[in-house]
Amino acid sequence: MSAATTINGGLRRVPAWPLYILGAGYMVWEFWQALNGLGPYGVEPINVLEREYGEIALILLIAGLTVTPLRTWTGVNLIKFRRAIGLLAFFYVLAHFLVFTVLDVQTIGRVVTEVIKRPYVTVGFLGFLALIPLAVTSNNWSIRRIGPVRWRRLHKLTYPAALLGALHYIWLVKGWPLEPFLYMGAVIALLVLRLNWTKIRAILIPSRQQTNS
């Protein structure tokens, strides 16, 4: 029996719902720490919380993108956890956005100005918009309603959302810290792995039959 089969056998017994509890619990825990100025929240708690939620959102988006290539390349199947990962990514982006709008910027006029005037905020906002239809349709009823083919096509919006999220991070940092580039590298690598390599090889290296004709 292969390692992937053993892992999949074990995973079959693990339910997806604890992920929601873990994700929500961690979000509340961070908020509570920020509220009480604990841990990393001693200085500028609102800004630290905003950044924390943003970074977790990006990590979850990347984790969601990992599921399919992991199955294709190793056989390990985490598909049943993907909806929970994706929805948690959305709720962390939403929390990130709410901390920015309600606690940081505080007025609708200033939020609009920030979104229009600061390119990195515009890019983040576009990423957020791309995630909304995904979050709304991440349920069995929507899959039935839209049809699996169109649903899968719609859910490819995760690709631009993750790219925009990573670009947003690169754009907002000053200097050349490694972290945002590592996230962007991971997103690009995961998207490249999803390409249909059989098709690409067939286009780039035509078969002998085609070459001879």
Ligand code: HEM
């Ligand atoms: C796909 C959506 C998004 C992702 C993945 C994302 C991710 C991130 C990340 C990773 C950071 C930096 C965290 C760090 O420094 O450790 C960040 C910062 C920030 N994000 Fe987002 N973000 C998204 C959407 C948004 C939206 C919709 C807004 C507001 C309209 C926004 C506003 C900001 C701001 C203002 C900061 C900088 C906070 C500061 O240092 O002052 N982001 N975001």
